[in-house]
Amino acid sequence: MNEEIVALRNVSVDIGGINVLEKVNLSIYEREFLGIIGPNGGGKTTLLKVILGLIKPSGGMVTVYGNAPGKGRQFIGYVPQHSLFDKEFPVSVMDVVLMGLAGRKGFLRGYSRDDREKAIQAIENVGMSGYLNKQIGKLSGGQRQRVFIARALVSEPRLLLMDEPTASIDKQLETGLYELLDRLKKEIAVVMVSHDIGAISVHVDKIACLNRRLYYHDTNEISKETLEKTYMCPVDIIAHGVPHRVLKTH
Amino acid sequence: MLELLEYEFMRNALIAGVLASIACGIVGSYVVVKRIVFISGGVSHAAFGGIGLGYFLGINPILGATAFVLLSALGMGLISTKTKREDTTIGILWATGMAIGIIFIGLSRGYAPDLFSYLFGNILTVPYSDLLLMLLLNLVIISGVYLSYNELLAVSFDEEHARAIGVPVDRINLLLLCLVALTVILLIRVVGIILVIALLTIPAATANLLVQNSLRKMMLLSIVFGVFYTMGGLILSYIFDIASGATIILLSVIVFILFSVTVNIKKAS
Numbered sequence: 187m188n189e190e191i192v193a194l195r196n197v198s199v200d201i202g203g204i205n206v207l208e209k210v211n212l213s214i215y216e217r218e219f220l221g222i223i224g225p226n227g228g229g230k231t232t233l234l235k236v237i238l239g240l241i242k243p244s245g246g247m248v249t250v251y252g253n254a255p256g257k258g259r260q261f262i263g264y265v266p267q268h269s270l271f272d273k274e275f276p277v278s279v280m281d282v283v284l285m286g287l288a289g290r291k292g293f294l295r296g297y298s299r300d301d302r303e304k305a306i307q308a309i310e311n312v313g314m315s316g317y318l319n320k321q322i323g324k325l326s327g328g329q330r331q332r333v334f335i336a337r338a339l340v341s342e343p344r345l346l347l348m349d350e351p352t353a354s355i356d357k358q359l360e361t362g363l364y365e366l367l368d369r370l371k372k373e374i375a376v377v378m379v380s381h382d383i384g385a386i387s388v389h390v391d392k393i394a395c396l397n398r399r400l401y402y403h404d405t406n407e408i409s410k411e412t413l414e415k416t417y418m419c420p421v422d423i424i425a426h427g428v429p430h431r432v433l434k435t436h
Numbered sequence: 437m438l439e440l441l442e443y444e445f446m447r448n449a450l451i452a453g454v455l456a457s458i459a460c461g462i463v464g465s466y467v468v469v470k471r472i473v474f475i476s477g478g479v480s481h482a483a484f485g486g487i488g489l490g491y492f493l494g495i496n497p498i499l500g501a502t503a504f505v506l507l508s509a510l511g512m513g514l515i516s517t518k519t520k521r522e523d524t525t526i527g528i529l530w531a532t533g534m535a536i537g538i539i540f541i542g543l544s545r546g547y548a549p550d551l552f553s554y555l556f557g558n559i560l561t562v563p564y565s566d567l568l569l570m571l572l573l574n575l576v577i578i579s580g581v582y583l584s585y586n587e588l589l590a591v592s593f594d595e596e597h598a599r600a601i602g603v604p605v606d607r608i609n610l611l612l613l614c615l616v617a618l619t620v621i622l623l624i625r626v627v628g629i630i631l632v633i634a635l636l637t638i639p640a641a642t643a644n645l646l647v648q649n650s651l652r653k654m655m656l657l658s659i660v661f662g663v664f665y666t667m668g669g670l671i672l673s674y675i676f677d678i679a680s681g682a683t684i685i686l687l688s689v690i691v692f693i694l695f696s697v698t699v700n701i702k703k704a705s
Binding site for chain 2: 235238240256259260262263264266271272274275276277278281282284285286287288289290296297319320321323325337341
């Protein structure tokens with residue numbers, strides 16, 4: 187059995203008096219690809235932020251690499267859902283990817299030649315090699331998303347958290363992204379949050395459904411009942427163009 | 437034109453212009469890309485409280501102003517992490533600084549002769565001692581930015597991501613506000629409290645029109661624009677015998693508009 191790297195025990199989160207997560211239990215193991223699906227507003231982003239230590243739970247316990255969340259940030263790569271920024275912001279693709287290393291501790295941490303090589307490698311991994319000096323605001327939404335994935339990978343994380351990474355990317359990149367993730371999950375743990383059930387279930391090892399409460403599965407098959415519980419309404423499961431069985435044979 | 441340099445006040449003014457441009461090029465670039473123009477305005481107006489206090493206590497008003505801007509920058513930084521209505525807080529700070537200044541000046545004995553120059557600047561009256569202070573402040577600002585460049589950039593670009601990967605975001609934001617505060621002090625002599633915000637924004641904004649893929653290049657270019665604006669404004673104000681601070685600002689606005697129009701026409705075609 188792989189080592190447990192993230193553990194949530196009975197975690198509840200209230201934001202502004204509203205209960206966003208309720209008694210969530212979750213374990214993330216090394217070298218596992220976990221997909222979390224659920225409706226918008228179901229607490230998916232909140233859950234990732236709890237793991238990152240950006241949101242403090244109102245109840246329950248969270249440990250990341252055996253420590254309080256926030257202590258383990260140097261092991262985590264994070265691709266936020268919306269990176270809101272100024273389109274005129276004067277940074278190149280290379281600058282943005284190097285920002286993935288800005289959290290390292292120590293004094294006078296300028297970026298070394300080694301860091302630059304890592305950044306170039308990360309940019310190559312997401313297929314953006316031709317755009318090193320391009321201004322970030324001049325890229326398309328999909329290209330930008332690739333750069334943000336490279337920014338998360340440059341620190342060579344042991345856990346990669348991705349919040350709706352497929353939301354703004356094109357079909358071609360989506361395939362490329364899953365190929366990349368398939369390679370990555372041999373070495374690191376990946377947690378991907380999405381509302382796109384079809385996309386996620388082909389590649390992940392495990393699926394959790396989140397709508398305030400978490401319904402957890404040890405396989406990547408999801409039942410109609412679970413989905414209905416998650417979305418709290420009848421769901422028609424249509425898996426189109428998925429080269430893999432997602433649903434149990436009925 | 438060269439005979440201008442024979443006057444000591446003119447030489448001092450030119451040096452003050454260059455020193456001011458260095459600080460505004462660097463810190464102004466952050467102010468523009470991080471969109472903290474309003475905060476910077478609040479901090480600079482809070483300086484007036486310190487100037488009033490300086491008059492009241494009979495000490496150099498710049499010292500009072502330095503204390504006030506640093507305190508208000510720290511206060512702003514701490515309050516803005518706690519509240520969602522940051523702009524309201526800034527507005528309150530802005531007005532409070534001015535009000536304190538007016539009260540103190542009213543309480544001071546006699547007339548405050550160069551009060552006007554603190555409000556609107558007079559680059560022609562910058563004494564040698566202030567040049568030394570400006571040089572010192574520049575050194576502090578440059579080393580602050582040099583030591584934290586990568587973190588400042590990451591926080592300016594995407595605060596949420598920076599926090600997620602362990603950058604001390606709140607500390608970096610406070611550092612930036614303190615750098616803004618020091619720049620305000622440096623600029624008061626040149627353009628005055630009320631016009632500080634112009635030199636913090638216009639050179640950087642002009643540079644950003646031309647440079648878009650490197651903050652470092654944008655800083656260097658805004659220094660160049662700053663020098664051009666202050667020198668040009670100074671010479672024009674001498675020729676036409678008009679207020680130097682205001683001339684510097686109007687010249688920069690005109691050049692900025694010209695560049696802005698040209699760049700947009702180019703983009704459209």
